[in-house]
Amino acid sequence: xxxxxxxxxxxxxxxxxxxxxxxxxxxxxxxxxxxxxxxxxxxxxxxxxxxxxxxxxxxxxxxxxxxxxxxxxxxxxxxxxxxxxxxxxxxxxxxxxxxxxxxxxxxxxxxxxxxxxxxxxxxxxxxxxxxxxxxxxxxxxxxxxxxxxxxxxxxxxxxxxxxxxxxxxxxxxxxxxxxxxxxxxxxxxxxxxxxxxxxxxxxxxxxxxxxxxxxxxxxxxxxxxxxxxxxxxxxxxxxxxxxxxxxxxxxxxxxxxxxxxxxxxxxxxxxxxxxxxxxxxxxxxxxxxxxxxxxxxxxxxxxxxxxxxxxxxxxxxxxxxxxx
Amino acid sequence: xxxxxxxxxxxxxxxxxxxxxxxxxxxxxxxxxxxxxxxxxxxxxxxxxxxxxxxxxxxxxxxxxxxxxxxxxxxxxxxxxxxxxxxxxxxxxxxxxxxxxxxxxxxxxxxxxxxxxxxxxxxxxxxxxxxxxxxxxxxxxxxxxxxxxxxxxxxxxxxxxxxxxxxxxxxxxxxxxxxxxxxxxxxxxxxxxxxxxxxxxxxxxxxxxxxxxxxxxxxxxxxxxxxxxxxxxxxxxxxxxxxxxxxxxxxxxxxxxxxxxxxxxxxxxxxxxxxxxxxxxxxxxxxxxxxxxxxxxxxxxxxxxxxxxxxxxxxxxxxxxxxxxxxxxxxxxxxxxxxxxxxxxxxxxxx
Numbered sequence: 001x002x003x004x005x006x007x008x009x010x011x012x013x014x015x016x017x018x019x020x021x022x023x024x025x026x027x028x029x030x031x032x033x034x035x036x037x038x039x040x041x042x043x044x045x046x047x048x049x050x051x052x053x054x055x056x057x058x059x060x061x062x063x064x065x066x067x068x069x070x071x072x073x074x075x076x077x078x079x080x081x082x083x084x085x086x087x088x089x090x091x092x093x094x095x096x097x098x099x100x101x102x103x104x105x106x107x108x109x110x111x112x113x114x115x116x117x118x119x120x121x122x123x124x125x126x127x128x129x130x131x132x133x134x135x136x137x138x139x140x141x142x143x144x145x146x147x148x149x150x151x152x153x154x155x156x157x158x159x160x161x162x163x164x165x166x167x168x169x170x171x172x173x174x175x176x177x178x179x180x181x182x183x184x185x186x187x188x189x190x191x192x193x194x195x196x197x198x199x200x201x202x203x204x205x206x207x208x209x210x211x212x213x214x215x216x217x218x219x220x221x222x223x224x225x226x227x228x229x230x231x232x233x234x235x236x237x238x239x240x241x242x243x244x245x246x247x248x249x250x251x252x253x254x255x256x257x258x259x260x261x262x263x264x265x266x267x268x269x270x271x272x273x274x275x276x277x278x279x280x281x282x283x284x285x286x287x288x289x290x291x292x293x294x295x296x297x298x299x300x301x302x303x304x305x306x307x308x309x310x311x312x313x314x315x316x317x318x319x320x321x322x323x324x
Numbered sequence: 325x326x327x328x329x330x331x332x333x334x335x336x337x338x339x340x341x342x343x344x345x346x347x348x349x350x351x352x353x354x355x356x357x358x359x360x361x362x363x364x365x366x367x368x369x370x371x372x373x374x375x376x377x378x379x380x381x382x383x384x385x386x387x388x389x390x391x392x393x394x395x396x397x398x399x400x401x402x403x404x405x406x407x408x409x410x411x412x413x414x415x416x417x418x419x420x421x422x423x424x425x426x427x428x429x430x431x432x433x434x435x436x437x438x439x440x441x442x443x444x445x446x447x448x449x450x451x452x453x454x455x456x457x458x459x460x461x462x463x464x465x466x467x468x469x470x471x472x473x474x475x476x477x478x479x480x481x482x483x484x485x486x487x488x489x490x491x492x493x494x495x496x497x498x499x500x501x502x503x504x505x506x507x508x509x510x511x512x513x514x515x516x517x518x519x520x521x522x523x524x525x526x527x528x529x530x531x532x533x534x535x536x537x538x539x540x541x542x543x544x545x546x547x548x549x550x551x552x553x554x555x556x557x558x559x560x561x562x563x564x565x566x567x568x569x570x571x572x573x574x575x576x577x578x579x580x581x582x583x584x585x586x587x588x589x590x591x592x593x594x595x596x597x598x599x600x601x602x603x604x605x606x607x608x609x610x611x612x613x614x615x616x617x618x619x620x621x622x623x624x625x626x627x628x629x630x631x632x633x634x635x636x637x638x639x640x641x642x643x644x645x646x647x648x649x650x651x652x653x654x655x656x657x658x659x660x661x662x663x664x665x666x667x668x669x670x671x672x673x674x675x
Contacts, residue, residue: 059447122661129660131390131450132598136657139591143650147641256587260458263451271447297466304459307452311440 039285040184048232054272064255070237112233270317401569476580601666
């Protein structure tokens with residue numbers, strides 16, 4: 001199959017196009033790193049959603065719940081390990097973040113398992129009901145978060161080693177953003193390797209292309225789907241934990257807020273495509289940061305504009321996959 | 325006579341008919357039966373939300389598309405009137421200009437969104453409306469010169485609608501002032517809009533919408549352009565929502581993002597339509613009444629439960645008065661599973 005490189009070229013094109021508008025190369029580098037970090041965090045959260053849609057034609061409007069749960073669980077663990085967080089040692093800091101992120105992933109993964117069973121399973125194949133029921137799930141989950149953690153926002157400060165910025169001349173790059181970029185790239189690489197180089201990935205890709213055929217060949221696509229759903233939820237939890245640390249506050253509304261960005265990203269990328277989701281997330285992250293610098297008032301509108309432009313060019317998104 | 329007013333869409337259930345008559349009469353005499361600012365406010369809110377929920381049902385129940393931007397159109401209508409009343413002074417010309425401007429903006433926006441996203445697949449529409457609506461809500465709070473930002477706008481209503489305007493002494497112990505007039509303006513306008521919607525869904529146009537809901541592919545094959553019909557339905561719903569917003573602005577003399585644009589209102593409308601019953605205008609009526617009541621009075625009930633459970637740590641939180649949405653959310657999910665036709669569908673079945 002011939003690869004379609006055109007959408008990939010959009011990212012460097014956007015970066016280079018922004019340079020003369022911003023003027024100073026120093027702030028351009030800062031903004032670009034910030035955009036990449038934001039984009040990769042969104043990618044982590046969005047990848048599971050786009051895969052579940054591609055695989056089973058299920059669009060989970062409650063995806064934001066996993067993001068929020070991840071953020072809350074991670075925040076609780078980190079607050080419990082506060083002495084390690086404030087310690088002046090990168091290893092102790094990481095020893096606090098590690099379990100926090102792990103706990104966030106496990107809890108949202110388990111929640112995803114339950115969500116799939118209770119909320120999603122009874123409404124397969126019915127788009128309208130899916131949207132309604134998963135939205136209902138989001139409402140209930142958001143309220144339950146308030147029941148468990150209280151209605152107030154939780155303030156969370158980054159560990160000592162991740163505060164501040166690296167300085168290269170007059171270029172400042174926040175340390176946390178570098179970490180976010182690294183984690184995001186690792187997740188993307190792991191996903192890409194699993195999807196393209198393993199038997200499991202082959203089955204998943206085949207399932208996205210034509211689920212019935214995979215089933216006819218004797219594979220249980222349902223089980224595959226539950227697995228993808230759980231991994232997607234866990235990734236959403238990871239993204240939520242990272243996003244909470246990035247914003248340094250955690251509220252029950254975080255899920256619904258970030259879910260909007262996630263939706264924009266998977267529409268831009270093409271529903272069901274992980275590669276498209278990656279490109280879309282980076283485009284959204286970069287645009288948000290560039291426009292946020294150039295014209296702060298229209299920052300959020302810029303995402304909508306970006307989406308509209310992409311859809312004008314390719315009505316099904318950058319990499320259309322699902323043929324249903 | 326009744327048949328033609330209701331566009332031949334009779335309640336078809338004794339209990340439903342009874343409930344509808346009770347709501348109609350109850351709202352008509354509300355100012356006299358339950359005097360006081362709070363209950364009048366609840367009654368006016370019910371009127372506005374009936375129209376809002378009914379217009380949403382045109383999309384969700386009749387056409388089978390989910391929009392998360394309905395509050396955006398509601399807000400556009402409300403802000404249209406609010407901005408013109410703030411800028412042009414408290415006259416009827418301002419109200420007219422604001423309403424028309426709101427209508428035009430709402431229809432244009434609905435057309436653009438519809439043509440953009442209904443072309444491909446309806447699931448796009450849900451996501452795109454969600455994105456656009458959230459961007460719009462942020463935009464409205466950013467453009468504080470025009471919209472008053474987070475605080476919103478406070479403005480004076482036309483003189484006839486103010487509490488200081490009096491047209492007689494008292495009737496059954498209720499002062500005949502501008503607020504009373506305002507309430508009946510909202511009441512009558514809501515009733516007319518509801519009957520108009522009823523007329524639309526029972527017209528041939530409404531039948532096409534339902535055909536598209538049942539099987540878009542077949543509807544297209546018969547020769548109906550589904551994109552065009554869906555976009556038209558979306559425009560009508562948007563226009564009606566904008567009018568409902570204008571009514572709210574005319575009632576409350578203040579307009580802010582929380583009461584018109586927030587996602588919470590969207591959730592409320594969704595709950596109203598689904599719990600009341602999708603695919604029938606009466607469902608929206610019942611749902612709106614139930615939900616506004618629940619908002620205003622379920623909290624009191626929960627407060628009692630909360631007190632009773634004060635000693636139990638987590639359980640008491642579950643019944644905290646602010647968690648009323650939790651219980652309605654659970655009811656919503658159960659409704660979608662077990663009573664997809666909602667309360668009205670249930671009532672009609674039992675006949």
